[in-house]
Amino acid sequence: MQFSAGRAPRRATRAVTLAHPSNPVVVGGDAPISIQSMTITKTADVEGTLAQVYALAAAGADIVRCTCNRQDAAEGLAQIVPRSPVPIVADVHNNHLMAFAALEAGVACLRLNPGNITDPTKIKDIAREAKDRGVPIRIGVNGGSLDSALYEKHGGKVTPEAMVESAEQELRYFDEVGFDDVKISVKASNVPLMIEAYRQLADVTDHPLHLGVTEAGPPPAGLVKATAGIATLLAEGIGDTIRYSLTADPVEEARAGRVLLEAMGLRERKNVDLIACPSCGRAEIDVIQVAKEAMEAFADRQIPLQIAVMGCVVNGPGEARDADLGIAAGRKKGHLFVRGQNVAVVPEDEMVESLVRWADLIMEEGVDGALGRAESGAAEAAEADRVALLEEQGDDANASGVKVDLIRKTIADH
Numbered sequence: 001m002q003f004s005a006g007r008a009p010r011r012a013t014r015a016v017t018l019a020h021p022s023n024p025v026v027v028g029g030d031a032p033i034s035i036q037s038m039t040i041t042k043t044a045d046v047e048g049t050l051a052q053v054y055a056l057a058a059a060g061a062d063i064v065r066c067t068c069n070r071q072d073a074a075e076g077l078a079q080i081v082p083r084s085p086v087p088i089v090a091d092v093h094n095n096h097l098m099a100f101a102a103l104e105a106g107v108a109c110l111r112l113n114p115g116n117i118t119d120p121t122k123i124k125d126i127a128r129e130a131k132d133r134g135v136p137i138r139i140g141v142n143g144g145s146l147d148s149a150l151y152e153k154h155g156g157k158v159t160p161e162a163m164v165e166s167a168e169q170e171l172r173y174f175d176e177v178g179f180d181d182v183k184i185s186v187k188a189s190n191v192p193l194m195i196e197a198y199r200q201l202a203d204v205t206d207h208p209l210h211l212g213v214t215e216a217g218p219p220p221a222g223l224v225k226a227t228a229g230i231a232t233l234l235a236e237g238i239g240d241t242i243r244y245s246l247t248a249d250p251v252e253e254a255r256a257g258r259v260l261l262e263a264m265g266l267r268e269r270k271n272v273d274l275i276a277c278p279s280c281g282r283a284e285i286d287v288i289q290v291a292k293e294a295m296e297a298f299a300d301r302q303i304p305l306q307i308a309v310m311g312c313v314v315n316g317p318g319e320a321r322d323a324d325l326g327i328a329a330g331r332k333k334g335h336l337f338v339r340g341q342n343v344a345v346v347p348e349d350e351m352v353e354s355l356v357r358w359a360d361l362i363m364e365e366g367v368d369g370a371l372g373r374a375e376s377g378a379a380e381a382a383e384a385d386r387v388a389l390l391e392e393q394g395d396d397a398n399a400s401g402v403k404v405d406l407i408r409k410t411i412a413d414h
C-alpha cells in the first residue's frame with residue numbers, strides 16, 4: 001500500500017515553467033516536486049560540465065544549475081543549454097551583466113541573490129529583460145549573504161524575518177516592472193532558522209518555493225541536516241522543488257533528493273529501494289559489505305523495486321516479506337525470495353549478481369512471472385538451512401537471554 005508522508009495538504013502555489021525543448025519542468029501548481037542539483041565544474045569547460053549535467057540527470061535531477069560568474073561561463077552556457085537533457089538555471093553572483101549574458105545564452109531560469117545584487121535599478125533591468133524573454137527568476141536569499149542593510153535592521157542577526165523581508169523587497173522591485181514569474185528560496189545552514197524562514201515565507205506568498213539547507217556539509221552529517229530541513233517542510237505541505245547542498249559529488253545530491261521524495265511518497269519510485277537488516281548474532285555474511293555491493297550494482301539502474309539484503313535465512317525472508325525481491329544468507333548460500341516466497345538458491349559469492357538477474361526478470365515478467373520461474377526445491381533448501389542454523393545457533397543467537405539474566409542479577413545484587 002502506498003502511504004504519503006505529507007501530513008498537511010500541499011500548499012497552493014502558482015506554477016512557474018522552466019523551458020526545455022523536450023523536458024520542460026513546471027515548478028509549483030500541482031506539478032510533482034522537482035529535484036535540482038548544481039554542477040561543480042567551471043562552466044567554461046563545456047564538455048566537462050555537460051558530462052556532469054548528464055550524470056546529474058541520470059541520477060534523478062530534473063533541473064541543473066550552473067554558475068555564471070564570468071563571461072567565459074556565459075559563453076559556455078550558450079553551448080551547454082542546447083545540448084542539456086534538462087533545463088539549465090544560471091547562478092548569477094555580483095555582476096548583473098552576467099544575468100543578461102545568461103539570458104542571451106538561452107538559460108531556462110536565473111537565480112539572483114538579493115544580497116549580492118542590491119541596486120534596485122539593476123534588479124529591475126534584469127527583471128524587465130527576463131519578462132520580455134519569458135524566463136523565470138529564482139529569488140535565492142541566503143542567510144550567509146543576507147543584504148547588509150537588512151542584517152543591520154534586524155539587530156545584526158540573520159533572522160527568519162530578515163530573510164523573508166529580503167525576498168519580499170526583491171518581489172516588490174519585480175512587481176514595479178510587472179514581473180512575477182518567480183520562485184523563491186530562503187536557505188540557511190542552520191536548520192531551525194531555515195525551517196522557520198520558509199514557514200513565514202509560505203504565509204505571505206503563493207510563489208513556488210525552492211527548499212534547501214545551504215552549506216549542509218559532507219555526508220553523512222550534511223545529508224541528515226538537509227533531510228531534517230527539507231523533509232520537515234515537505235511534511236507540512238511546503239516546498240515545490242528541492243536541492244541537497246552537499247560537500248560531495250553532486251550526483252549524491254541528486255540521488256539524495258530522489259530518495260527523499262520517493263521515501264516520502266511524493267514521487268513515483270524510479271530506482272531501487274534497497275533495504276537491509278542491521279545484522280546481528282545470526283548473520284551468516286557481512287551484511288554491510290553485501291548491501292554496499294548491491295547498492296553499487298543497482299546505483300544507475302532504473303528499477304523501481306524494493307530489494308532486501310538479509311543476514312540470515314532464519315528470520316530474513318520473514319522480516320522482509322513485503323520486499324519485491326530479497327536474498328538471505330545461510331550456510332554459504334544465498335536464498336532468493338520474491339515477496340517472501342523462496343525462488344532460488346545460489347552460492348554465497350553470487351548473491352549480488354543473482355539479485356540483479358532476478359530484478360531484471362521481475363521487470364520483464366512481473367512478480368507472478370518470476371514466481372512462476374521458482375526453482376523446484378528452493379523452499380525446501382531454505383527451510384533445511386533455517387532448521388540447521390537454528391540448531392547450530394540455538395534460539396538465542398544474540399545471547400539476549402544471557403544479557404537478561406545479567407541485568408536481573410545486577411539489579412538483584414544492588
Ligand code: SF4
Nearest residue numbers: 277280283311312315
Ligand atoms: S535475525 Fe537475521 S535477518 Fe534479522 S537482523 Fe539478524 S541476521 Fe539480519
